[in-house]
Amino acid sequence: MTTELSPRAREIVAVARQLLEEKGPAGLSMRRLADRVGIRASSIYKHLPDKQALEHAIVSTVFEELADEFEAALEHADPVGTMVAIYRRYAKDHPHLYRLMTEQPLQRDLLVPGVEERASLPARLLVGDDPDAGRALWAFAHGMTILELNDRFPPSADIDAAWRAGFDAFRRYAENAQ
Amino acid sequence: MTTELSPRAREIVAVARQLLEEKGPAGLSMRRLADRVGIRASSIYKHLPDKQALEHAIVSTVFEELADEFEAALEHADPVGTMVAIYRRYAKDHPHLYRLMTEQPLQRDLLVPGVEERASLPARLLVGDDPDAGRALWAFAHGMTILELNDRFPPSADIDAAWRAGFDAFRRYAENAQ
DNA sequence: GTCTATATCAAGATAGAC
DNA sequence: GTCTATCTTGATATAGAC
Numbered sequence: 001m002t003t004e005l006s007p008r009a010r011e012i013v014a015v016a017r018q019l020l021e022e023k024g025p026a027g028l029s030m031r032r033l034a035d036r037v038g039i040r041a042s043s044i045y046k047h048l049p050d051k052q053a054l055e056h057a058i059v060s061t062v063f064e065e066l067a068d069e070f071e072a073a074l075e076h077a078d079p080v081g082t083m084v085a086i087y088r089r090y091a092k093d094h095p096h097l098y099r100l101m102t103e104q105p106l107q108r109d110l111l112v113p114g115v116e117e118r119a120s121l122p123a124r125l126l127v128g129d130d131p132d133a134g135r136a137l138w139a140f141a142h143g144m145t146i147l148e149l150n151d152r153f154p155p156s157a158d159i160d161a162a163w164r165a166g167f168d169a170f171r172r173y174a175e176n177a178q
Numbered sequence: 179m180t181t182e183l184s185p186r187a188r189e190i191v192a193v194a195r196q197l198l199e200e201k202g203p204a205g206l207s208m209r210r211l212a213d214r215v216g217i218r219a220s221s222i223y224k225h226l227p228d229k230q231a232l233e234h235a236i237v238s239t240v241f242e243e244l245a246d247e248f249e250a251a252l253e254h255a256d257p258v259g260t261m262v263a264i265y266r267r268y269a270k271d272h273p274h275l276y277r278l279m280t281e282q283p284l285q286r287d288l289l290v291p292g293v294e295e296r297a298s299l300p301a302r303l304l305v306g307d308d309p310d311a312g313r314a315l316w317a318f319a320h321g322m323t324i325l326e327l328n329d330r331f332p333p334s335a336d337i338d339a340a341w342r343a344g345f346d347a348f349r350r351y352a353e354n355a356q
Numbered sequence: 357g358t359c360t361a362t363a364t365c366a367a368g369a370t371a372g373a374c
Numbered sequence: 375g376t377c378t379a380t381c382t383t384g385a386t387a388t389a390g391a392c
């Protein structure tokens with residue numbers, strides 16, 4: 001459980017997160033992590049059971065960070081647009097974290113309880129009271145984000161325009177539903 | 179270049195594809211592949227320069243297969259709906275192939291020339307003459323697909339309904355644009 | 357075009373001393 | 375809570391004989 005992490009474990013997780021952001025998933029090995037922390041790889045296992053736990057602890061910090069930003073966006077004039085912009089921005093600034101967070105099934109019992117819900121609650125508020133449309137919008141945002149990260153759009157593509165088109169489609173959908 | 183693959187190389191690629199589908203990316207090693215083919219790992223390098231080339235050869239076969247299915251869908255009454263259904267279905271039936279195809283930047287010079295375009299041409303036809311909306315729809319479809327594969331929707335989510343909501347949003351968007 | 361043999365490197369994880 | 379030493383497993387890839 002990430003909830004009961006010791007202060008020392010939290011330090012290690014913070015270093016691991018930095019390492020991942022810098023070097024990518026292949027760069028996050030227990031040995032390299034230990035090097036940065038200044039201890040031996042075997043010592044990490046005194047603080048965290050295994051690599052999976054480490055990764056999920058990192059993901060928890062990301063969820064918390066995103067949730068904070070989303071909640072702050074509720075104050076803005078256009079919260080929906082702001083949150084989508086935050087989402088896109090965050091992925092661009094932290095591509096490896098974004099991948100870690102989305103590119104694999106989560107083991108939810110390894111997360112800090114509640115963080116996933118906190119980070120997804122704003123998304124559920126986006127499209128009126130329609131959770132299905134909310135998930136569809138999330139899928140669109142994730143699709144755009146990850147396809148861009150993976151360089152899957154042709155060089156000629158106007159990615160901003162694609163974001164606008166999809167966003168408009170969902171906005172109109174939400175308006176007509178009311 | 180995948181274009182100039184020898185018949186023997188093609189056999190190896192076909193076995194590799196099967197292996198990937200069965201065991202996932204971690205299961206696709208040169209050794210295991212060689213085992214299945216009935217030769218030694220080192221012999222593979224007489225037919226394919228490296229693993230990257232092997233993976234891109236597999237991806238090319240997938241593009242071709244998908245393109246064929248998409249083009250056949252043009253005959254249907256509702257080609258748009260049919261293609262989206264094909265897309266979703268294909269990913270569900272071949273999750274590892276789908277991941278291989280989408281979860282990394284492609285090195286396009288390693289693909290059979292033209293296959294990517296063939297597979298994406300139907301997608302571009304979906305939303306009128308608006309390539310931005312077409313890309314947005316693709317992003318939506320990919321997002322839904324990969325989030326479902328990665329088990330990222332909560333158990334309570336009605337995934338069919340989310341597909342419908344997003345699809346409706348884009349359909350209405352396309353109708354209003356005309 | 358296949359083989360044997362090997363280079364090279366890396367990973368996650370554990371045992372047990374201190 | 376840290377260490378040394380080690381286990382176990384795996385990978386991609388090359389050299390050179392046949």
